[in-house]
Amino acid sequence: MATIHFVLQGKGGVGKSFIASLLVQYLKLKGCAVDAIDTDPVNNTLAGYKEFDVSILPILRENNVDPRMFDSLMETALGLPEDAHLVIDNGASSFIPLCSYLLENEAINLLQAEGHTVMLHSVVTGGQGIMDTVNGLAALAKYFPEAHLAVWLNPKDGEIALDGLTFYDFKVFKEYGNSFHSVIELPHRNTATFGKDLSDHLARRLSFDAAINSSQPIMVRRRLSKYWDDVVAIMDRANLLMGRAA
Numbered sequence: 001m002a003t004i005h006f007v008l009q010g011k012g013g014v015g016k017s018f019i020a021s022l023l024v025q026y027l028k029l030k031g032c033a034v035d036a037i038d039t040d041p042v043n044n045t046l047a048g049y050k051e052f053d054v055s056i057l058p059i060l061r062e063n064n065v066d067p068r069m070f071d072s073l074m075e076t077a078l079g080l081p082e083d084a085h086l087v088i089d090n091g092a093s094s095f096i097p098l099c100s101y102l103l104e105n106e107a108i109n110l111l112q113a114e115g116h117t118v119m120l121h122s123v124v125t126g127g128q129g130i131m132d133t134v135n136g137l138a139a140l141a142k143y144f145p146e147a148h149l150a151v152w153l154n155p156k157d158g159e160i161a162l163d164g165l166t167f168y169d170f171k172v173f174k175e176y177g178n179s180f181h182s183v184i185e186l187p188h189r190n191t192a193t194f195g196k197d198l199s200d201h202l203a204r205r206l207s208f209d210a211a212i213n214s215s216q217p218i219m220v221r222r223r224l225s226k227y228w229d230d231v232v233a234i235m236d237r238a239n240l241l242m243g244r245a246a
Contacts, residue, residue, distance in 0.1 A: 001115035002080035003242065005087045007123075008099065010136040012092035014125040015154045015186075017045035018202060020089035023121070024052050025207050026235050033084045037073065039098065040091030041065060048205040054089075065097040074107055078114055095136070099143065108147050117242055119148045119181065124167060127157030134172050141176035148181040150238060155188040182238035187230045197223050 007020045020036070024046075027034045036054040038047040047054040059069040077086055090098050102108055108118045122140050124133045141149055153160050153167055160167050167173055167183070177183075189195055197220050201211050208228040212221050 001082050001117070002077070002084040002086065003117040003119060004077045004080070004111060005085065005119045005121055006098075007087070007089050007121045008095060008136075008140060009123045009133060010092055010095040010139070011123075011125075011129050011132040014123045014129055014133055015152075015156060016092075016123055017043075017089050019121060019123060019152050019154070020046050020087050021049055021052070021207075022231060022235070023087045023240070024049075025209070026232060026240065027085045027087070029232065030241060032241075033081070034087065035076075035080075035084065036087040036089070037076070038089050039070075039073065039094060040089060042091055042093055045205075046087075046089040049207065050205070051207050051210060059094060059097075065094050067097055067101045070098060070101045070107075074105075074110070077111060077116065080116065099139070103143060108144060112146065117148065118146075119150055119240070120144060121150045121152060123152045123154050124160060125154045125157050126160045129157060130160065130162060134170060138172045138176070141172065141179065145179060148242075149176075149179065150181050150240065151183045153183065153185045155186065159188075182240070184234055184238045186234070187227060189227065194223050194227060198227060 005023055007016050007023070009016050024034055024036050036046060036052050037057050038044045038054050039057045039059055041060045044056055046052070047056050057069060057073060059065050073088065080086055111118050120140055122137045124130070124137055137151060162170070189198070201224055204211070208224060212225045212228070214221065
């Protein structure tokens with residue numbers, strides 16, 4: 001049946017919407033039917049990509065998250081046709097409410113009982129957010145062992161390492177690594193060239209295809225094309241299509 005992708009992390013500003021956008025673009029590149037929903041009650045970043053036709057789920061009621069609004073999310077997911085994909089970008093402020101909803105309602109088991117595949121995508125970043133993101137990942141691994149969990153290592157804020165230890169030495173990997181569906185290491189590039197181009201690209205809310213075929217300077221387009229090619233190759237190896245030929 002369908003595959004539902006939840007992008008979840010309790011720390012803000014770590015690249016959740018970027019990863020959600022990569023998923024949408026990758027799945028479309030592979031010829032999949034893709035829908036996307038933005039549930040972030042503060043910043044609808046994914047919905048800013050007009051090419052993706054993202055739906056916004058308004059989950060705030062009187063400045064509080066109304067968990068009953070996630071019922072409509074489940075209705076959409078349960079009604080997906082065969083081989084379709086749904087990408088759900090969730091905000092940091094609604095991380096706990098959505099996770100609590102999924103647990104309380106045994107929502108992942110329900111989706112799987114209907115023949116759907118559920119993938120949780122969590123981000124680990126470097127810099128000051130490293131421990132917060134590691135703890136968020138550990139919570140997902142602990143409470144949702146029935147789901148396929150893809151870990152995204154995003155080096156945008158620095159190397160993902162602590163006291164000389166890499167992610168693969170961390171307690172969370174030693175404890176749960178065997179159950180991870182995949183670990184996806186996003187490319188680290190020179191911040192003055194690739195990094196600046198990528199930052200500007202994200203601010204424009206454009207797909208890589210649109211940017212590569214735009215009127216931007218040739219070298220900018222070349223670097224964005226190289227980055228996108230590298231990301232596609234990395235995602236191919238992550239088996240995000242669940243066995244279907246990439």
